[in-house]
Amino acid sequence: MPDRRISFRAPPGTRDLLPPESWEWQALSRLAIDSFERAGYAPVETPAFEHTEVFARGVGEGSEVVHKQMYTFSDQGGRSLTLRPEGTAAVMRMVLEHSLQRGPLPLKLCYSSAMFRQERPQKGRYRAFFQVGIEAIGSLEPSIDAEVIELGHRFLLNAETEPRLLLNSIGHPSESCRGGYLDKLRSFLRAHSSDLAEPDRQRAETNPLRSFDSKEPSTIAALEDAPLITSHLCDACRDHFQRVQDLLTDLELDFELEPRLVRGLDFYTRTAFEWVSSNLGSQSALCGGGRYDGLSQALGGPELGGIGFACGVERLLLARTGPSAPSLVGVYIVALSDEARREALMLASSLRSAGVGCDLDHSRRGLKGQMKDAVRSGATWAVILGDEELRERRAGLKNLRTQEQEQVPWHQLEKRLAP
RNA sequence: GCGGCCGUAGCUCAGCAAGGUUAGAGCACCUGGUUGUGGUCCAGGAUGUCGCCGGUUCGAAUCCGGUCGGUCGCCCCA
Numbered sequence A: 001m002p003d004r005r006i007s008f009r010a011p012p013g014t015r016d017l018l019p020p021e022s023w024e025w026q027a028l029s030r031l032a033i034d035s036f037e038r039a040g041y042a043p044v045e046t047p048a049f050e051h052t053e054v055f056a057r058g059v060g061e062g063s064e065v066v067h068k069q070m071y072t073f074s075d076q077g078g079r080s081l082t083l084r085p086e087g088t089a090a091v092m093r094m095v096l097e098h099s100l101q102r103g104p105l106p107l108k109l110c111y112s113s114a115m116f117r118q119e120r121p122q123k124g125r126y127r128a129f130f131q132v133g134i135e136a137i138g139s140l141e142p143s144i145d146a147e148v149i150e151l152g153h154r155f156l157l158n159a160e161t162e163p164r165l166l167l168n169s170i171g172h173p174s175e176s177c178r179g180g181y182l183d184k185l186r187s188f189l190r191a192h193s194s195d196l197a198e199p200d201r202q203r204a205e206t207n208p209l210r211s212f213d214s215k216e217p218s219t220i221a222a223l224e225d226a227p228l229i230t231s232h233l234c235d236a237c238r239d240h241f242q243r244v245q246d247l248l249t250d251l252e253l254d255f256e257l258e259p260r261l262v263r264g265l266d267f268y269t270r271t272a273f274e275w276v277s278s279n280l281g282s283q284s285a286l287c288g289g290g291r292y293d294g295l296s297q298a299l300g301g302p303e304l305g306g307i308g309f310a311c312g313v314e315r316l317l318l319a320r321t322g323p324s325a326p327s328l329v330g331v332y333i334v335a336l337s338d339e340a341r342r343e344a345l346m347l348a349s350s351l352r353s354a355g356v357g358c359d360l361d362h363s364r365r366g367l368k369g370q371m372k373d374a375v376r377s378g379a380t381w382a383v384i385l386g387d388e389e390l391r392e393r394r395a396g397l398k399n400l401r402t403q404e405q406e407q408v409p410w411h412q413l414e415k416r417l418a419p
Numbered sequence B: 001g002c003g004g005c006c007g008u009a010g011c012u013c014a015g016c017a018a019g020g021u022u023a024g025a026g027c028a029c030c031u032g033g034u035u036g037u038g039g040u041c042c043a044g045g046a047u048g049u050c051g052c053c054g055g056u057u058c059g060a061a062u063c064c065g066g067u068c069g070g071u072c073g074c075c076c077c078a
Helices: A021-037 A052-058 A064-068 A088-097 A142-158 A178-191 A198-206 A208-213 A217-225 A235-250 A313-319 A338-353 A367-377 A387-392 A410-417
Strands: A049-051 A072-074 A080-083 A107-116 A128-137 A164-169 A269-276 A285-291 A306-312 A331-335 A358-360 A381-385 A394-399 A405-409
Touching: A021 A107, A021 A128, A021 A142, A021 A313, A049 A052, A049 A088, A052 A064, A052 A080, A052 A088, A088 A107, A088 A128, A088 A306, A128 A142, A128 A313, A142 A164, A142 A235, A142 A269, A142 A285, A142 A306, A164 A235, A178 A198, A178 A208, A198 A208, A208 A217, A235 A269, A269 A306, A285 A313, A306 A313, A331 A338, A331 A367, A338 A358, A338 A381, A338 A387, A338 A410, A381 A387, A381 A410, A387 A394, A394 A410, A405 A410
Parallel strands: A331 A358, A331 A381
Antiparallel strands: A049 A080, A072 A080, A107 A128, A128 A306, A164 A269, A269 A285, A285 A306, A381 A394, A394 A405
């Protein structure tokens, strides 16, 4: 319970990120952006809010996200604005606004940004949350699909999350492909309407694909023999999907074909994928993505295919099984007198300039307290400065892991502690 | 929008069913034992309007009503 004299707390579904979790959070974001940049993806940042239309048209009016989860408000000029509920539509808006599609393609972009959705909060799901993701825009080649998926997979492995990769293709909207399939699925659902669980019947009409997301046992049973998208793809989409699979196999990347995998946002086409983890409570999706060849045109742009994914950082934190991030403080300076404290502050400054992470006491703690704080800081080394050391211009250098200690002249300290 | 569970110290919780001395424990924090050496041990210290409002009662952390908040699940999604 927080201090009751404080009358405010973070709004429902939002949370403060504080140590030690915040260390992990930072390390994860850095790891993500770092791995994406190494593959040629440039970091971008779009505004936290957009004209509502960007999401209404980009994400799709029919989607749940747009329908009832957006934080929408009017500004003083009467414009309708919306806090971004996801990143892809905003990034595409940015690309089109600056005509980036006229430069070399594909555009390879990455981001780590806050997203906002009004949903009922629960484990692994917040109203304000962070996503790290990438977008590759302007190539229809299967190789870019494979690159994007491989980057996501390797990132999740490096993030110690034990991901399972689910893969599907949802074709494209025309009658010869997903359109025709949806008709067949609808007839199937109508024929089996009485077997569906009550909440799923309505949805079977409005958004038949989503029936596959149901957790109702009776619905799952009824869908046992439902037609699957993968056997109704047009030749071009089928070929694309096969080539993506071949490339992933070349990359020795394990994936599970999941013909029931669908996407929540309307703009997705062809390749759809998702990484899941079993540590997320009732949420299972760690990271989700797919190809969105219709998005640019939905926003009034030219034909411009793209593919990308977004990972929920809070979910990554929940799914992590590996060791925690190491401290960037390598050295803790222990000072035993006022004179030594002055010296310690100067030493800290020069060590930091040399790139050595270090910390020191500011509470006038005694030796014992400072040693304790040194351990707490995560430092490997304690540099001990007492009157005797000051006189002889040397310092006690103690390795906090091995407990070995020696005396080192000041001028050698920096060299000994250099990273 | 709907449902389950839970609100007592910074954290995790005991106490509540049979209302009754100064409301407890563990962890964490600070000090000392060791006037110059951390993770163990010992001693001590600081920290609470028992979520809030009202009712019942001589008396409420405990019973009743309401309210606010948290959490997990449904829906949906990262």
